[in-house]
Amino acid sequence: MNSYIGHRSLRDAQQQGTAPWTDEAKELSDYHVAVFRDAYPVAPGHLLFVPRYDTPGVIKDAFDSAYIHGLQLKERGEIQGFNIGMNMGAVAGQTVMYPHIHLIPRSAGDCADPVGGVRGVIPGQANYKNTGYKKPECF
Numbered sequence: 001m002n003s004y005i006g007h008r009s010l011r012d013a014q015q016q017g018t019a020p021w022t023d024e025a026k027e028l029s030d031y032h033v034a035v036f037r038d039a040y041p042v043a044p045g046h047l048l049f050v051p052r053y054d055t056p057g058v059i060k061d062a063f064d065s066a067y068i069h070g071l072q073l074k075e076r077g078e079i080q081g082f083n084i085g086m087n088m089g090a091v092a093g094q095t096v097m098y099p100h101i102h103l104i105p106r107s108a109g110d111c112a113d114p115v116g117g118v119r120g121v122i123p124g125q126a127n128y129k130n131t132g133y134k135k136p137e138c139f
Helices: 010-015 056-075 117-121
Strands: 033-037 047-051 081-085 101-106
Touching: 033 056, 047 056, 056 081, 056 101, 081 117
Parallel strands: none
Antiparallel strands: 033 047, 047 101, 081 101
């Protein structure tokens, strides 16, 4: 099932103004995945891996491409680590309503407390080793 009715492809989403990306890193893009430099990067090298078609298989290809690129950067010593993430729906922070995967390069000292990584999307919940962590009631 298509998660974005009316936007079955990146091209459709771009033509309809939903997908605003223009700064394509063509050297990293391929038949299934377009890679763009994030217009509002949170770290140097922040990239978006965008499936050219909104299907689970091509979205998986975008995750795979982001992961492989992150590993290559790390192996070459260009970065020390990375986060990969996807915001799905406005309540999750999604502002561009077409699927896309963020690859965020990381380096030592780029934030005060990196423990928990992507768990930081909920304030106070990233560092579960900290006394401020509160286990959600639903679990």
